[in-house]
Amino acid sequence: MRRRKPWWAIVVAVVLVGAVAVLAVVLTGHRQDLPFVQKRAPFTFKLGNTSTVSLRAKQGNPGTVPQEVQATLSAMYDGLFLDPHAWSTAPPSDVYDHFTGTAKPAAEKAGDSLGLGTLTGTIKTLSVDSSSLSVRVLIDPSGHPASAVGLVQFVATAQTKTGSTIRINRKAQYLLENVDGTWLVSGFPRTTTTVDKIVLSPVPPSGSGTKNGGSGS
DSSP: OOOOOOHHHHHHHHHHHHHHHHHHHHHTTOGGGSTTSOOOOOOOOOEEEEEEEESSSSOOOOTTHHHHHHHHHHHHHIIIIISHHHHHTOOOGGGGGGBOTTHHHHHHHHGGGGTTGGGTTTEEEEEEEEEEEEEEEEEOTTSSEEEEEEEEEEEEEEEETTSOEEEEEEEEEEEEEEETTEEEEEEEEEEEEEEEEEOOOOOOOTTOSOOOOOOOO
C-alpha cells in the first residue's frame, strides 16, 4: 500500500509554491497583483480639447478615438511613473505593449528615459499634481480616423530616498495609430522633462512670533 505523505511535507510544499509565486510577481514589478498588497487606483489623464483634421472638405467624426487614446496613454504613464517598480529599477515590461512598429524597439531601447530617467532608483514616493491631454484625430478621405496625436502635460511631486522633495514636469507629443482595434503609440517625436527641487519654508517655532504693542511711557 502506498504510504501517505506526512502533513508537514504537504504544508512545506504549499509554502514553497506560494513563495515562488510571490517572488515571480515582485521581480516582474507587479506587486499590486498580490492579494495581500493594497491595490492603488490606476492613473488616468484628464481629457481636454479634442479636434479633427480632415483630408476632405467635410469633417469626419472622431468617434471614441480620443477616449481610446486617453486609455492607452494613461496606462503607459501609470507604468512609467506610478508603478513603484519604475521608481526603483525600471518600468514594468508590459509598458512597451502600448507601442507599435518601429516605436516599440525604440521605446525599449530608450528604457528609463521615457519616464523617470536618471531619477530611477532615487524615488521613494510619487504623486500626481496635475495632468492634461489634448487629442487631434486625422480623418482619411473616406471619413474614418486614420491616426491621432496626443499632447500631454504631466506634473508630479516626488520624495527621494535622501529626503528631498522634487517636482517633475513632463511635456510630450505622441503619435498613435489603430492596430487591430487598439490605438497604440507609433512615435514620440517631442518629449521634454524638467525637474525642480522644492525648498520648503522653515516653520517658525511656536511662540517665536513678534508681539505687537507699544512701549509704556
